[in-house]
Amino acid sequence: MNLRKPLILTVVASALVGSLAISSISASAASDPGVSSSEIVLGMQLPQTGAASPGYNKVDDAARAYFDYVNSKGGVNGRSIKLVVKDDTYKAGLTISTASKLINEDKIFAFFGSIGTQTHVSIIKDINRRKIPDIFVNSGYSGFYTDPKKYPTTFGGLGTYTVEAKILGKYLKEKYADKKIGILYQSDDFGRNAVAGFTAAGLKFEAKKTSASFIAGTQGSIGLASQLSQLKANGVDIVIIAAVSSATAVAYATASAIAYKPTKWAVISVGADATTFQTILGSKGVPAATSAAMLAGTISASHAPAPGDATDEYVTAFKKINDDFNKGADKRWDNNVMQGMNIAYLATSALMGVGKDLTRAKLVAYLEDNGSKLSSAAFAPLGYSKSTHEAFTGFWLGEYDATTLLAPIDGKRVVYTTDSGSGAVTVSNYMRPAIAADALPKVA
């Protein structure tokens, strides 16, 4: 083994590789990073590739489409919004590096709409100690939002899994009192948070019997056969799924393969996107009509209108913007596109609300003081305050019909509200404000 001259030479060669990667040092701005007189730079991390990417990889394109629309109308206080996106493949080791890149190289003003509970755990502490706003995170994990002293700059972009599970759990417990209810969940904060919500609603699961879990991201490789066989063997009639959409699709396909036909499936909203479900099953050779029939009857919840609800004014407005501005590879209209548009609408509202003198501290303060007054496509209000950074505080329940439309149960949309703690589930009386004709937020 030769260790003398080659070592020094390779060190020099390594230096060349490193030097090529050096980025030019940009002049430091007088204000916070990511804001200039003409631009606001936001950063998002999400799985654009890998097992967890199907469906979620459309959120960034949808959000960018809305920002491009806003920019085409003059931007926010004269500034255009730029969204920089990094693919973390849903692996926390990579999320740490991509976050560093967004902060230090892309000089973002704020993190916006990042997707993934487990991956966000790896960076949330660092983002907060740097005092960078971390707005509208696409995770319903309540642990990120219920203690603003711990994470002062992080704000949710979804209703928490606990709130959703409490509402869904209460309904299932009352409606199917005589049935055996079980759960399939991914064993991360997302899954556990949902289990906590269902338990708070009075549902009881027994480990290894009516409760089955799997490591997040492994659904494709393991196929979930042992988990579903366990639920089948224990006579579970109602199967709740608290996992990402790709896992839901795998679960349905596997259940079909092992001839397991539960009376009902109930799926947490982030795992129940119909387009993602059908796309994944389609890639396995399942015709669209068959996958639609498989999904039909599934119970789920939503804080926003169903994407297929053509009568909803927000759906109509966002859909048009999606058609005109979305440059993504897959711009088919679905829950993910709707969510991307909606949080972009909210971000635009917040940035407008802060005003011309935009700083990171002012954005955080604005959301704490005025965030709960911001409206969006959601049928439930935002919960932002100094004591909590939870987003949507309510959900309505629906059942997928034969056309993959989530239709309100019993034909009437009732929005229920609760908190991530021990509060009761009650009917919400929130009235969603109408969207403006130009689909731009109107903030005082």
Add this chain to the structure above:
Amino acid sequence: MSKVKTYKVIGLRSTLLSLILFLFFILLSKQFEPYNQSQLANIAMLLIAVLSITLLTGASGQISLGQGAIMAVGGYSSALLVTRLGLSMWLAFILAIFISALFGLFLGLAAARLSGPYLAGTTLVMALAIPSIAVRFETFFSGDVGLSVDYGMPPEWLTNLVGEISIEEWSLYVVLPFTAVALFAVLNLLNTRTGRTWRAVRDNEVAAALAGINIGRTKVIVFVCASGLAGLAGALYGFRGLVAPSVYPTDLSLTLLTAAVIGGLRSIGGAIFGTFVIVFLPDLIEKVTKNFAIPETVGIYLPALTIGLLLLLTVILNPRGAAGALEHIRHKKKH
């Protein structure tokens, strides 16, 4: 030259080369912005893991597809020592070396009986199994959520001494001394009798046994040393923010092996080069492709595709890696 004098020369050279590497990283970091400083810190910690492959595969001929799993052992050991027992980060890093080495001892005892694809398969299973253990014993290891740990903020005495430094630069300062010491240890190991013994086992087990080398014991010792290094790398890697199964995925082991192969499995210089390539090449590709209208659906796969292609070309055209090619050029010039 007497034996003592030989060891002194080897020791001096190892010290010098480790110091050069240390200073090189420091000087390079001064040219960089924080992001590339954090990438340099990544290189410094991953280099330790790649060096463990240089020892294991390069020097002793044992294939491991599970170095990432041993990194996880180091990561969890150090994180648990800090979060549960309140030990200092520095002490936890050092203890992680011993705990991982102990793990390597058990692994080595089994591995000594295996070779070739059987050993590769066993270590790959280990890479797949370790994350499951963390989830299975959730209460102890915190399951998928993992253990939140970091290097903390730069200490006041340091900022008083050198002025304000970024969190990224501080992470480099934490990692670099360990990298230098690891390099020093590997250089010494490979240039002394121990290294020659390992190489003898790698080249011809029968001949080595006839020369009086205990093959089984030698293989176990290599596993222990390589695991200690990988464990240290894993501890440093985890303290970037989180120790969790998704921080040490199966493809981490393959990435480390890729770095070692591209650089040259039998060369320390190659390990350094290979580590630079796997860390910086994706950034470089992103910078280059930014100037072209490449669809996002293609662009996001380009780094993995390029590194995969580079690995294939290395194996087919230049199995000794960059260091081997360099050696070949030098040899040609001489003659």
